[in-house]
Amino acid sequence: MPEGHTLHRLARQHQRRFGRAPVIVSSPQGRFVDGAAAVNGHVFKKASAWGKHLFHHYQGGRVVHVHLGLYGTFTEWPLPDDRTQPIPVGQVRMRMLGAEYGTDLRGPTVCEVIEEPDVADVVARLGPDPLRSDADxxxxxxxxxxxxxxxxxxxxxxxxxxxxxxxxxxxxxxxxxxxxxxxxxxxxxxxxxxxxxxxxxxxxxxxxxxxxxxxxxxxxxxxxxxxxxxxxxxxxxxxxxxxxxxxxxxxxxxxxxxxxxxxxxxxx
Missing domain, CATH: 1.10.8.50 (Helicase, Ruva Protein; domain 3)
Incomplete structure (x- = not known):
């Protein structure tokens, strides 16, 4: 199972790739269709992590909450000038397309849309994260x-x-x-x-x-x-x-x- 440093690294990477711009979100696998539609085309405000949990914060107050579990993984690729997307390989739960990069999420334990206040409920169940400046x-x-x-x-x-x-x-x-x-x-x-x-x-x-x-x-x-x-x-x-x-x-x-x-x- 990926440990906390992996999620913080992903948060930083996704912030660089998608931050402060609209993102196209889809679910080639079909298991996240409604969640993808809820944030598709919205501005990706920021990414954050707490322990093994990753949060994508979108303008409008919706947040994609991801826990990779044992098998979850993100893979990314640079988008060509014509923005041709690669054919999804395997069970892609969520696909994100930004201005220059795309990324696919496969096999997570959790991939859901929550509201911004609900993030605090997730965090309340967790201990302090050594990688956060506000850790106690x-x-x-x-x-x-x-x-x-x-x-x-x-x-x-x-x-x-x-x-x-x-x-x-x-x-x-x-x-x-x-x-x-x-x-x-x-x-x-x-x-x-x-x-x-x-x-x-x-x-x-x-x-x-x-x-x-x-x-x-x-x-x-x-x-x-x-x-x-x-x-x-x-x-x-x-x-x-x-x-x-x-x-x-x-x-x-x-x-x-x-x-x-x-x-x-x-x-x-």
């Missing part, structure tokens, strides 16, 4: 400090912190040598403050580079990444491989429905 880490800390759930589960809870997925969760805990099974009540305010600061910095790198980069230069060697073209990780999807720091085999277990990765020697 104290809100996340209060929720963590009152819970006996494992910190490894709390970091993935979007009502605690919005935008953290499995990669940032696993890697952040390793970088801070934190046992993922520690109850939230045992994590000190200083420990959380250090993790939050690190998380903000890591996610900003993710927005800038379009990749999750977590491994320090002195450890960025040896075994390749878990997937071709991805930066190396310390523990994520490295079960059974030697830890990049201590050589202990990385372990994995399912925690609240998601695979957790950690080093049993470094994270004690």
């Amino acid at each position: 880490p104290e809100l996340a800390w209060r929720r963590i400090s009152k819970s006996r759930r494992p910190i490894g589960a709390l970091l993935m809870d979007q009502t605690v912190i919005a935008g953290v997925g499995n990669v940032y969760r696993s890697e952040l805990l390793f970088r801070h040598r934190t046992d993922p099974f520690r109850p939230g009540t045992t994590v000190t305010s200083d420990e959380f403050a250090e993790m939050w600061t690190d998380l903000v910095a890591l996610m900003k790198v993710g927005v800038r580079r379009g990749k999750i980069v977590v491994v320090a230069p002195e450890h960025d060697h040896g075994a390749p990444s878990y997937r071709e073209g991805r930066p190396r990780t310390y523990v994520y999807r490295r079960a059974g491989d030697p830890c990049r720091v201590c050589a202990t085999p990385i372990r994995t277990v399912e925690l609240e429905g998601r695979n957790l990765f950690w080093c049993p020697a470094c994270q004690t």
Whole structure:
């Protein structure tokens, strides 16, 4: 599932491509016909993101709310001078055409039109987003400090912190040598403050580079990444491989429905 940095990167990209101009919106797949008609031809005011949620704000007060889920993705292309559109490939839920670019959305969990006031209702269900300047880490800390759930589960809870997925969760805990099974009540305010600061910095790198980069230069060697073209990780999807720091085999277990990765020697 795309993590928060991906949605913020998309918001910035869509702002550049479509902002402050009318946009042609359609639904080649047919599952978003009414929603597309509600915003088609309207001025695209701005794009914003909160955690894993993307919002396209249109003049007139309507907002397209997108959650990519596990399989959702945007693809874009430059429009030729004659504005000929490519034939839709696959199940294109929403197609957007601006002055110079087009983009297709496929496979989202959510693609709906809401009213501007409804955005606040979506956000009210989420925790603070480390990539937003208005984020309140104290809100996340209060929720963590009152819970006996494992910190490894709390970091993935979007009502605690919005935008953290499995990669940032696993890697952040390793970088801070934190046992993922520690109850939230045992994590000190200083420990959380250090993790939050690190998380903000890591996610900003993710927005800038379009990749999750977590491994320090002195450890960025040896075994390749878990997937071709991805930066190396310390523990994520490295079960059974030697830890990049201590050589202990990385372990994995399912925690609240998601695979957790950690080093049993470094994270004690």
